[in-house]
Amino acid sequence: MHPWLEKQRHLIDFTLAALARRKAKNIGLLAAYALLVFVLASLALFTQALRKEAGFVLAASPEVIVQRMVAGRHDLIPPGYLEKIGRLRGVQKKEGRLWGYYYDPVVSANYTFMARPAEEVASGSIMLGATLARARGLQPGNLISFRSYAGKLFSFKVAALLSPDSELLAADLVLLSEDDFRAFFDYPAGHYTDIALSVANPQEVRNIAAKLANALPDSRPILREEVLRTYQSIFDWREGIVLTVLAGAILAFALLAWDKASGLSAEEKREIGILKAIGWETGDVIRMKLWEGVLVSLSAFLLGFVAAYIHVFYFGAAIFKPVLQGWAVLYPSFTLVPAVDGLQIATLAFFTIFPYSAAVLVPIWRAATTDPDAVMR
């Protein structure tokens, strides 16, 4: 074997033997370190995957949604509104949408009702999101009744369930025909919840929104790019919130690592003194400690990252679920498409491996450059 490699192996042997002398303390440190990396990596992988998912699927959402505001609140679109919009140049397609919320006291959950054309959902039947169907124990062919806000009971036949793969988007969705929707919510004829616009030229979207705001001053256009930006910022915010909550733990670990690494115990100082007295060079002592820092931090990083990967992409980030779920009764069951990028890993590795290795080195360099006699005293 190459003499340099053999020397490093001996240094590593010595380092591990020294670590083994304080086994419980060092295993505890490694476990806490790996746990910290696990939480940080889980958070990074989870938010990044959700961010990518939202960006990918919502890129197909309508270019512009037009809402009408009355007294600061979202109000119904009155008849005639659609015609006014139709005169705007660049608008390819316009569609009045009907959707709303329904609170189901049986499971204390909120549903989103949405009207669909009769050729998709026949009158008297509904299509359900898989999460909702699970919560109510429904299968295609079953009947379900909802009491409307007017107090009338409406019965629907479950025609089909939406694909379980779509739970992240349609957990609480109830699709029904337009006639049923209007009858159930007692919706005034000719009114809509909002309007979805298709714009042929993406460059024109902002201009059309500006024209809309001028032509219909009580309207509020919501652009697709705003929807996408909302989701990017939601997950940035969430990552920030969890990081804030974790800040205490991160600081506590930083203190522990700093204390362990920088505050050399009398025993360690004596050890360095003895090593120098028997002929070790300052460089050897530093190399030995460098190996210690690299071995501990690299093991913690690798273990923490792999555990985080399994947690997020095979166990659905089960630890974060209660935080995400909030008070919601319907929580979708979903699998994320991994979005692991090099920059993310490099950042995580830099902030976990580098500080510890550096914290180990500085005090050792100070101790190793002093006179062995003084260190041993």
Next chain:
Amino acid sequence: MLRPSTFAAALLGAAGLAFAVSLLDAARLGTARQPARDERRVLVGKLGLTDLSLFTEARYTRHPSQADLHSALQDHPAAFDHFPTGALLAPPPHLTAPYASLAGKTASPD
């Protein structure tokens, strides 16, 4: 007897291998789960969906991109936002940005 450095190298090698496998697995899962994701995108386009159904407890958390600026506090003036998700959910940036000229501008008095 096994030298400690050999033992450490074996352990680190195994951890490094697991790390590499996780990266390869990410690529594999990405390919395997892409058709379902394409389906979700088709559903979004077909139904005109605008939001993920991650938080279904309140209307402004179910459809954050469609909610108006004060919907979290609309129950009565000075009402506190009482759903836990509200603490996790940032208001959409286009509503808080001072340059957002399109959001909620009305000519008629509210």
